[in-house]
Amino acid sequence: MSTLVDIRQLTRSFGATAVLGGIDLTLAPGEFVALLGRSGSGKTTLLRILAGLDTAPAERLHLTTWRSVVFQEPRLLPWKSVIDNVALGLRHPDARTLATQALDEVGLSHRLDAWPLTLSGGEAQRSALARALVREPELLLLDEPFASLDALTRLRMHELVLALWRKHRPAVLLVTHDVWEAVALADRILVLDQGRFIREIKVDIDHPRRRDDPRTGRIEAALLEELGVLPTQD
Structure with a gap:
């Protein structure tokens, strides 16, 4: 293997x-x-x-x-929206589309334009998980x-x-x-x-x-x- x-x-x-x-x-x-x-x-x-x-x-x-990492703290940039946090550093012409899909997968399609400080703890960690998975890590x-x-x-x-x-x-x-x-x-x-x-x-x-x-x-x-x-x- x-x-x-x-x-x-x-x-x-x-x-x-x-x-x-x-x-x-x-x-x-x-x-x-x-x-x-x-x-x-x-x-x-x-x-x-x-x-x-x-x-x-x-x-x-x-x-x-x-590889991607999700830490104990979500580490979202407070001056960027949720979708921009997820798409951050993603080098792809359809980065925002991919970020939208990733957020939909974690149940946050309704929070794309929210600011990180308005998220609950669970929502913040789901955003961090979406940010990690949008890169399709091995x-x-x-x-x-x-x-x-x-x-x-x-x-x-x-x-x-x-x-x-x-x-x-x-x-x-x-x-x-x-x-x-x-x-x-x-x-x-x-x-x-x-x-x-x-x-x-x-x-x-x-x-x-x-x-x-x-x-x-x-x-x-x-x-x-x-x-x-x-x-x-x-």
Whole structure:
């Protein structure tokens, strides 16, 4: 199978502090992978390297150039309308048409000319998602994009992301602190601790996934235990 990301022995240090300690990572086209870890485990550093916002030595570092990022904050320019934010930097003769289509996909066709400061939190993140997807990336990087949303809006965003993933089929790497979010969305979950992967779990369960399903419950419990939230079972 071809890979969009193929990394071997990636390291990253800041001064004397080693943040990534020689990790290997592959991502295949269409995969949905979630990355879990405690604060300071190296998740954001890894995502920044994958996004091309940071550099680090590695034995092998292959990354697709067709990638987009959605951050925890929407990062919309307040002096540009929603449609102009989505079309920003898009080098295509029909950029506004493509931006309109992308906003329609995320349910914001009625907010094309709105100013970012008038958007709700969910609308702002949907705009950021449209801005990322309008470029048709092979790799979509999500850096805790739902962390600041209320519980109901977060669930709706989960459904939207899954629908858009099925339609566009990018590989997705989701960085999150929310264990259930990882179980609900991803096909593969990686746990990062002190700059190294310590656990990988494949989630072979059809969507939509229910929290009262014993299979998802076992996976969630195993991840919580790995993260030190639940006590180890004897």
